[in-house]
Ligand SMILES: O=C(O)C1=C[C@@H](OP(=O)(O)O)[C@@H](O)[C@H](O)C1
């Protein structure tokens with residue numbers, strides 16, 4: 001929901017060893033898609049392990065507004081009684097997607113080829129984010145969108161009455177844009193083709209196939225070509241949502257930088273389009289192992305074991321790895337500050353249009369904590385001080401951004417002096433149990449008045 005409550009200032013104090021098991025919640029990307037695809041199927045989809053973070057709860061509410069029956073059975077078990085492709089009803093009120101770019105962009109795609117009109121809004125962060133990247137391709141299907149200047153929310157989308165299929169080359173590496181076009185293509189007759197130069201997370205493609213759509217993917221010299229045949233009848237599914245690697249990143253990285261730590265993070269989804277951080281950490285010399293590697297529900301899964309690693313060194317992260325770790329640069333820059341030498345992150349300008357400008361948010365906060373940082377439009381460079389050498393002692397701005405808030409709280413666990421954030425409230429969008437989970441491992445997080 002767009003209204004956040006009062007800010008929740010929080011301070012993270014230097015911590016003793018972090019030990020034990022961290023049961024992180026379900027994957028946010030897969031949770032959104034489970035609800036949306038469930039709403040577009042005919043019959044009842046059953047979901048276990050759904051992330052009950054605010055972003056996903058807002059998508060659940062939106063699916064109800066479009067006519068699906070969405071039921072919370074407790075303990076992460078949900079069901080969605082879908083209305084079928086093209087069956088969305090017109091919402092009676094504004095759709096509020098809160099803090100969630102994924103929610104609003106995927107839902108716009110899902111409704112854009114149905115004869116309904118919907119107005120979308122979000123919180124102060126989401127209202128700053130660009131929607132033109134989604135509404136441009138949706139207009140090719142015949143949909144129309146009017147929003148605030150710069151293509152910002154609030155925005156009204158008029159779904160196409162007679163949609164046509166499209167062939168669209170995604171101009172920015174974005175799974176949200178790709179997914180919006182594929183979801184719109186579901187209700188267009190004929191074949192919709194999406195081309196992405198750099199492969200981004202492929203949950204939409206995998207799940208569409210699971211729901212019975214005719215979708216094929218081909219890797220060509222131009223990039224990945226995805227072809228979807230429109231107007232399928234999607235069959236309801238039983239989905240066990242894997243645990244989120246982007247949430248696992250926080251206890252994993254905390255364990256790597258807090259002396260004496262040894263943490264197990266079980267059942268983490270390791271889809272290669274999501275696992276770039278773990279590869280980078282290993283290149284830095286992290287003691288990070290994958291145990292019990294297996295396949296579950298078509299996705300690779302493993303238990304991650306992270307132990308304090310006092311000899312990590314800075315690396316150059318290859319720009320082509322960015323899509324597979326796009327949400328992990330904030331926490332990587334914290335690890336980089338605790339490694340020796342410099343870590344160079346290039347090809348990261350997409351970070352500037354997330355919940356906050358994440359390059360600027362991390363640069364300012366790290367500097368306040370005594371770390372030297374360089375940046376340009378597309379680059380972040382962190383000069384590491386080594387294990388235990390970051391001064392800390394600052395309160396950093398979270399900027400309505402859950403990943404920024406969690407990153408600085410992790411930094412506080414490994415700094416010389418505590419690190420605070422002005423508002424830990426946004427953490428509830430993706431990782432509502434972050435505070436008790438980290439406390440159970442031994443972290444000292446205190447809500448400050
Ligand atoms: O499709 C998704 O579920 C997501 C795609 C990424 O955004 P972009 O598509 O803007 O890169 C990512 O940052 C976001 O957290 C989730």
Ligand SMILES: C=C(OP(=O)(O)O)C(=O)O
Pocket residue numbers: 028099100101102103327354355403430
């Ligand atoms: C960028 C993120 O999410 P969204 O775009 O869905 O707001 C994120 O979770 O880091």
